[in-house]
Amino acid sequence: RKRFEVDRQRTFAMIKPDAYRNIGKIIDAIYANGFRISKLKMSKFNADSSNDFYGEHKGKPFFPTLQSFITSDVVVGMELVADNAIDKWRQFIGPTNTQKAKQDAPGSIRALFGTDGTQNAVHGSDSCISMKRETGYWFGGDAKARAMKTTAQLNN
Numbered sequence: 001r002k003r004f005e006v007d008r009q010r011t012f013a014m015i016k017p018d019a020y021r022n023i024g025k026i027i028d029a030i031y032a033n034g035f036r037i038s039k040l041k042m043s044k045f046n047a048d049s050s051n052d053f054y055g056e057h058k059g060k061p062f063f064p065t066l067q068s069f070i071t072s073d074v075v076v077g078m079e080l081v082a083d084n085a086i087d088k089w090r091q092f093i094g095p096t097n098t099q100k101a102k103q104d105a106p107g108s109i110r111a112l113f114g115t116d117g118t119q120n121a122v123h124g125s126d127s128c129i130s131m132k133r134e135t136g137y138w139f140g141g142d143a144k145a146r147a148m149k150t151t152a153q154l155n156n
């Protein structure tokens with residue numbers, strides 16, 4: 001296919017609290033695998049904003065564990081651009097569970113930088129609708145997202 005016919009797409013990616021210290025390696029891997037970073041912002045979830053961002057999982061048995069993990073330290077949200085970015089990024093990060101990622105996708109980001117079933121290094125939008133919601137939440141005008149800590153406040 002000609003270059004201009006390819007489906008250039010955006011996705012929302014996030015480096016989670018267990019992996020932000022590996023931000024350099026993860027960003028190297030992002031560029032080495034054909035993604036570009038169009039936006040990037042470090043922040044920190046609180047109970048309120050994590051309820052909003054992970055609202056689809058409220059009530060599930062793993063939600064309390066997910067919430068305490070995701071609010072435990074800073075995260076780095078990114079808008080990535082690539083051909084078929086949404087599927088490409090999900091493929092690249094590997095299965096949700098880090099142990100499964102190590103078995104089935106040993107070169108994946110979760111295999112390399114994840115910890116367990118909850119602490120799995122990175123997030124990726126699972127659809128175009130999720131991408132728009134998550135990118136809008138992280139970078140856009142949502143009042144609760146605006147109230148989240150900015151980088152300058154993170155260590156205070």
Ligand code: RTP
Binds near residue numbers: 096117120
């Ligand atoms: P993500 O949304 O973070 O990209 O992950 P995902 O689509 O692969 O998985 P999802 O089902 O959306 O779950 C969101 C996050 O919740 C935590 N989780 N823990 N212990 C468990 O059984 C369990 N299941 C999910 C993980 O942090 C997962 O990424």
Ligand code: MG
Binds near residue numbers: 124126
């Ligand atoms: Mg998900």
